[in-house]
Amino acid sequence: MWHGIDMYSLVYSFGFVPCACEHQGIVDDQFTQLRKLEDENSPHFVMEVASLFFEDCEKLINNMAIALEQKQGVDFKQIDECIHQLKGSSSSIGAMRVKNACIAFRSFSDGQNREGCLRCLQQLSHEYSLLKNKLQTLFRLEKEIVAAGGSIPRVH
């Protein structure tokens, strides 16, 4: 039960989380597009896609970390593949910063620069966690609002 909580403010402020994200460049318009696809038929579309993305991303980052730690020689080809995948995923979901980090990463991996790659990987992880954080907050808010009987304003 919500005692004296200004639901209106909550809901009003809910609208700003994705706005803030977009403003900060964490997500871009593609994310908004995905949110547009949510309707009665697929009410959790964004959450589903995001979960898939998180899985994917974590796996790829782990793979890359392992590959870069190889003492005998870094398999840059594999890293390249991972980056490519990640880039594709992140652009599909609209994770702009992650995508940009991938692009930067690629140049280092093309140059077979291990140090550079490590730095990029770190950056990439950082961006990823940022995004994950934001999105999870968003989803939790959504869940709470829905649970309280409100409805999420749809994006048109």
Add this chain to the structure above:
Amino acid sequence: MDSCNCIEPQWPPDDLLMKYQYISDFFIALAYFSIPLELIYFVKKSAVFPYRWVLVQFGAFIVLCGATHLINLWTFTMHTRTVAMVMTTAKVFTAVVSCATALMLVHIIPDLLSVKTRELFLKNKAAELDREMGLIRTQEETGRHVRMLTHEIRSTLDRHTILKTTLVELGRTLALEECALWMPTRTGLELQLSYTLRQQNPVGYTVPIHLPVINQVFSSSHAVKISPKCPVARIRPAGKYMPGEVVAVRVPLLHLSNFQINDWPELSTKRYALMVLMLPSDSARQWHVHELELVEVVADQVTKFVALRLLHMFQISMLLKALDLYISIMNQVAVALSHAAILEESMRARDLLMEQNVALDLARREAETAIRARNDFLAVMNHEMRTPMHAIIALSSLLQETELTPEQRLMVETILKSSNLLSTLINDVLDLSRLEDGSLQLDLGTFNLFAVFREVLNLIKPIASVKKLHVSLNLAPDLPEYAIGDEKRLMQTILNVVGNAVKFSKEGSISITAFVAKSELLRDSRTPEFFPVPSDNHFYLRVQVKDSGVGISPQDIPKLFTKFAQTQSTATRNSGGSGLGLAICKRFVNLMEGHIWIESEGLGKGCTAIFMVKLGIPERLNEPKLPFMPKVPTNHGPTAFPGLKVLVMDENGVSRMVTKGLLVHLGCDVTMVSSSEECLRVVSHEHKVVFMDVCVPGMDGYEVAIRINEKFTKCHERPIIVALTGNTEKVTKENCMRVGMDGIILKPVSLDKMRSVLSDLLEHRVLFEAI
């Protein structure tokens, strides 16, 4: 004859003598009778004759004399006494008249004589006057000639012309036969014949200068008569006749070449030329004094004319030059002055401008600084303040759900309230600043009006139900479902108004009514300054929100819409508004060309918020493609491509899912594959479109396309193949075209893009390219 007492002895009458006497008497009588006749005749003829009485007298005298002589004829022979009587009478009368006449003539003859003298005198006088007039005329002519000559001379500068003209004019004036000018040669020892009147080209005669006649002429300033035989006069070949009189005069020469302006050339140079003038040879003309005078004057003046003329010309030209110079200098001065004035003016203006510039610059910099500061502030607000605050809100609300002690709960509640307030404030201030900037513009679009109200209701219901307030919504039947306007801000306004109603009501009910404002209702007596004018493609939406809350006292109503103003009544409320909400609503409503106001009957009697905004009426929705339509969510209406079977090939799970989501949203029946082998296996003629990702290395999407093409030999069975790629390189496009793909889309694909791509593809079966 009878006895007569004569002294001499009587002699017998001699017949001869008597005859002669007789005849003589007859003739005398005849003459005497004819004289008066003649007199009368001639006097009658003459116009004036003052002595008529004399004439009569004289006539009588003559007649009587004649009568006497006539009667005498009868006395030669024997005559009677009558005859003697008549004779005597006649004689007596004759004597009387003749004496009278004699006496009278004494008076008359002197008169007549004086007349004669006067006549003679007058004749003399007339002759004299004639002479004088002739003289004057000649002088006048001469004067005219001189003037003409002077004029001629003055109009030329050429010495030669001057001299020639002089000769010509002189010749004309004086009717000369010949006129010549002898100029001294350079040596000064000879005189050379330079100019002549009649002869065209004078042959260079020379005479030595020291001839006595020449010396004579040179020594006097007068014109001197010289002999025609003199060498200087022998210009023409000798004629038959006697040559006329010749006169020579000296012509003082001036050195015309060395002129000083201030020195008047002295006449002491004593160089002379000789001018010789000859009267016509066959006339008896003589040189008259006035003619000589004329000649002297001309001779004296001719070179002076030249000199003067030259001098004048020189002086004039100098003067003109000086004047020109002066004028040009003055012009320059004037120009310079005006330039100076302009320059000064411009410098002053420039100084002024510079000052103004400096001031403006300063102002600009200050303004820029202020703007920068504000922008920075806004940026900070935007980015940094919102996000953590939302985190606070979200987390606090989550915290509230956990197990808390009452004190903790209270604290959390307070935190939540404060942060909500802050959040609202920040949003409102951000919006307000943009509103005040004038930078806020309405995002016009077509939207579902009913949906807006439903949304508001959805948002407000939870709170209202908590407070046990009953909310009702009444939409008028004539309210259009769709309208053109700024959906977001309209919702914000309605939400704000309704939210206020909910906030400030502890119990009771809230009613929301919306209808189209009719013209008679448009003019409200409470808002005389608002004159809405509905038109064909616009309507006025009127919304009334009535609550049964605490109400507002009438004097506080005007303050409601002023920002930051808190009234006493509002301060007592728990969840106070920041005071900005209504101000922003007012601004939004104004932007929508509307009006908002609040009515309340007083404290405790609830209040009604009313606003009217202008919205556009969208076009009829019959048209297939409407530019505003994309805003209408397709999940409410019919799906774009119901049941369209499509195949999506993408290795990337996320990407695959997103594409599927897009297509499902558009109503397609989507099959997903993750490899080329699977794709080739699954693809059938049922699939209308195949989307394949071609940017994954190692996966040859092109190969698949070729294989599909091979598989479906007939064109109509083959599905449309569309490549999805993340790069914009030309080589990709060329490759796609080469392998026979029908289209290429750049990832990421938006919903609208996918929709339009599909419709284009299905219509035209080809699309190159939708990037």
